[in-house]
Amino acid sequence: MALFQISEPDQSPLPHAKRRAVGIDLGTTNSLVATVRDGVAVVLCDDAGRPLVPSVVRYGEHATEVGYDALAHAADDPHDTIASAKRLMGRGLADVASGQRRAYRFVDGEGVIRMATRSGAKTPIEVSAEILKTLRARAEASLGGALDGAVVTVPAYFDDAQRQATKDAATLAGVPVVRLLNEPTAAAIAYGLDNAAEGTYAVFDLGGGTFDISILRLTRGVFEVLATNGDSALGGDDFDHAIVDWARDESRLPALSAVDARRLLARAREAKELLTQHDAAPLIVSFADGARLELTLSRETFGRLTHALVAKTLVPVSRALRDAKLTASDIKGVVLVGGATRMPQIRHAVAACFGQAPLTNLDPDEVVALGAAIQANKLVGNRDGDDWLLLDVIPLSLGIETMGGLVEKIVPRNSTIPVVRAQDFTTFKDGQAAMALHVLQGEREKVSDCRSLARFELRGIPPMTAGAARIRVSFDVDADGLLSVSAREQTTGVEASIAVKPSYGLTDAEIARMLQDSFAHATDDAAARTLAETRVEAQRMVTATESALAADAALLAPQERNAIDHALAEVQRRLEGDDRDALSAAVSALNAASEGFAAKRMDRSVAQALAGKRVDAFDSR
Amino acid sequence: MIDFSRSHFDLLGLRPGFRIDAEALERAYRDLQRRVHPDNFARASDAQKRLALQASARANEAYRTLRDPVARAEYVLALRGVDAASETDTRLPVEFLTRQLERREAAEEAKDAHDDRALGALIDDVRREAAEARDEVARLLDASDPATPMRVREWRFLVKLADDLDALRDAQI
Structure with a gap:
């Protein structure tokens, strides 16, 4: 296992040195990794020139195999060769159709699915991490060093549990995720930037195991997702x-x-x-x-x-159009994504539905990875100045269980992310001291018909008559589409919050243990790993602070500047040593010292936007 | 830090009021997001990331509110200290409610009888009335008429009813 590479502290990387950025399409059937090279997005191939990695992992007698090597054993070693693990991400055993249960030796139990293999019980997250490790190794070999940032794609219709599982898999694989990106949106970037398109487009994405339809409006470099729909178990x-x-x-x-x-x-x-x-x-x-x-x-x-399967794809299409308040005739073009859209019956159905032949000039297998690479290249800072902007949405409504087993929706589906939304609830009984909060995702009214994401409790509510307490529940969905929930009693300030760790996901402790386990087999020990990670974080912080100071030092009062310089020097001093805790503390102190500075810069950005400084033109590369 | 006490109009550099230039709103929203969206801060400090998240979410909230005419009317009222949309005041005239309930029943019957034309005509009717309510609300708001909140509530009800009937119609197809 390679460690992140760190340059000498006094030789910090040049601000304009190209950072290693990749886009990863973690597919049900095949996975790919792409990067932007000389301004052009390209898929990275293996030594044999093959772009795809079959999403198959074999836990063999002597080694774990991934890709074509594993696929070759899919038939003769079925229980230890796991394919289509993506379909099990963020799911419990109860979600697996009885017909599919024979495929693997599923381990009975609550929570996240586990499959018995030669190498022990494996979750779909660990299986996916093996695929991601292979892609990471390919990228590092090709780009000549550790990655600075990766954009990993997920089906637009993935719920919070499935997204979190994907992010956890990346963490296990040591892939530095800068953003989870919806697959159809990634395709739209690759497509839209290539064609300098303007107007409203539909992306019809039928992969190996998931189906997404997204309706996007492209205006002057802004990709705005108007609505998305789909079926995360159809492919x-x-x-x-x-x-x-x-x-x-x-x-x-x-x-x-x-x-x-x-x-x-x-x-x-x-x-x-x-x-x-x-x-x-x-x-x-x-x-x-x-x-x-x-x-x-x-x-x-x-x-x-x-x-019937083809017809099943058209239902989400009409729902997405309705949510976008559009009809099929408003759509300027339909982009096909995913290998399954090569089937003639799908092409005919799409053409009939939209009254036009779909656009197929980009390879449907590669377009998602290419778009993700283009976005990754932008996010790590390899491009200067104003660029395109993505405004994406959450696919499914988020809510809270209320009396009678009903769901009160707090964030409606197709809300543009990031989104923060709060709603007040009250107590049901006199003197009620605690409130159990059950977080759900889905469109139906009954709790039993929605997906349970998490449960948590707000305790210590002071005694009040029923209905007197004001409990404000706040839902925060970040730019990855991941949810965190907090609850606060308004009159007393009693607070409880959780980053939603789904019922069918791994706990932080489990991820830490799995990381430790994987290091037990490597030559590097876990302590070295965490020091290395802290150094990467510290270096990132130093670079970010230095470039902020170079641009906007004028915003700072002398004593503020002094505090930041002091904290910065401390981080740089600690970077030379190998005391992880001291370095970590120095980074926290720098973060705290620069908080006010960050706020001033943000304020100025807003003011500049209001000053009507606009960039209408945008180049396609 | 983004000043959260500023109004949505102020944040987007628009003159407060119900009548707005939809294109100017869109432009202002996009320009603001270009500045504050978390994608611009993927490698910034944690503090900066957190601020970007809050500012971008706030921009989305402002845009969502001002783009939707009913929400915008309610917001204009709220800025004037009138709570039109609250859970505490849901009053509507009885005759209005009775009429809408009858419509709902008629829609159910049309659906059961597979009479798509009748259902379509009913939806058109409701949409037309909603459009009338919108024009009237615009006038009432200009005049700061005390009847505005009631009319806004009726308007919201009609829009919701039309959406529900659309869904009913779709379910039948």
Whole structure:
């Protein structure tokens, strides 16, 4: 395991040195990593020139394999070769359809899903982290050093639990995430910047296991998501399973072993892909006992088998259009994203729905990673001056359980993020001293129909008559679409808050333990790792403060400047030593000392925006 | 730090009032977000990041409120110290409520009878009345008429009803 590289403290990196930034598309079936090189976004390939990493992890006898090596064993080593882990992210065992339960050896229990493997019980988060580690290694080898920032994409319709799980996987893999970005929005960046497009566009993104539809308006370099919708459990995988079910019916197959089921599934996927180019495809499977299955699947039959699946994608489309207060005729272009949109029946359905042929001039497998790379390049500061801006939304409403098992929505779906929204609640009984808060996400009215994100309690409410207390519950959704909730009794100031750690996620302690475990196998010890991380953070803080001082020192009174200089010098002094705690304390002190400075700079930014200083023009690169 | 005591209009550099230039609002909002959005501070200090988050959320709140005509009318009233939208004052004229309940029933019947034309006509009716309410609210606000809050509540009710009926119609398709 490589450590983050740190330059000598007195040789801080030049402010204009290019920082290593990547975009990562962590897909259900395939994953990719891309970067911006000489102003052009490119996907990074392996030694064999292959851009994709199959999202498959095999916990082998001697080593953990990822990608094509793991995929090769999907059929002969089914229980220890995990594919499509993304479909299990942020989910509990109860969410897994009974038909899928045979695929792996799921471990019974509450909370996050675990699968038994040779290397012990693994969560989908750990499986995803293996894929991310592979992508990180590829990027570091290609860019020649540790990454400065990564944008990792998620389906727009992912809920808070699924987003948090993705971020946790990146943490485990040592990927420095600067932003979680919605996949259709990433595609829109790659597409919009390439075409200097203006107007309202739809992005139809059917991946291996998830479906998103986003409606975006592009105006003078602002990408504004008007509405998003989708189905986080619908994708190309389901089309493979439709073929499998058909084959079972056609040839009255007996119950298949896990090995045989995987073989049939692999052949079904090949048949599906063949049907993109051909009118018919053979489906030939040799089973372990020597039996042989031989069928021919016509495009017409495939269309009939998957008619309901195709129709299922059109429901979110009409919901998204309605939420955006638009009709299909308002859409200037439809961008197709995701390998599954290669299927002719999907293209026909999209064309019929929008009354125009979809745009397909970018590779649907690569466009998300390319857009993420372009955004990462901007976020790490490799571009100067004014640029494009992304305004994204949360896909699903957030709320609180109230009396009678009903959900009171606090942040409605399609609210532009970041968003802070508060609502007051009151007590139900005289002298009620505590209030249990149950945070939910979804559109339905009943608690049982929404996804439970977290529960927490506000305690120490002073005795009051029922209905007298004023408990203000505040929901903060950040630019990654991640929620934190706080509650405060208004008259007394009693407070409780949590960063929402979902019911189906890992606790901070679990993540820390997993990180420790992974280091137990590496030569570097965990203490060195945390010192290295603190140094990266300290260096970042030093650079940020120095560049802020260089730009806006005039905003500071002499004593403020003095305090910042002093705190800055302390961080730099501690950077030379190897006392992690002292360095960490110095960084906190610098953060505190520069708080007022940060506020003044923000104020000035707002004032400048109001002064009508505008940048209408924006270049596409 | 962004001054949270400033009004949404002030924050976006607009003259306070119900009648606003929608394009100027959009432009001001985008310009503000270009300055304060957290994407501009991905590598800044934690303090700066936190401020960017708050400022950007505040800009979103201002834009959301001023863009939606009903919310904007309520906000203009609130700036004048009149609470039109509160949970404590939900009064509406009985005859108004009765009429809307009848409409809701008629819509349910039309849906059950698969009479899409009747449902469509009903929705058009409600939308037209909502538009009338909007024009009237604009006049009432200009005149600081005490009848404004009641009319705003009716307006909000009509807009919500039209949206509900739209959803009903969609569910049928």
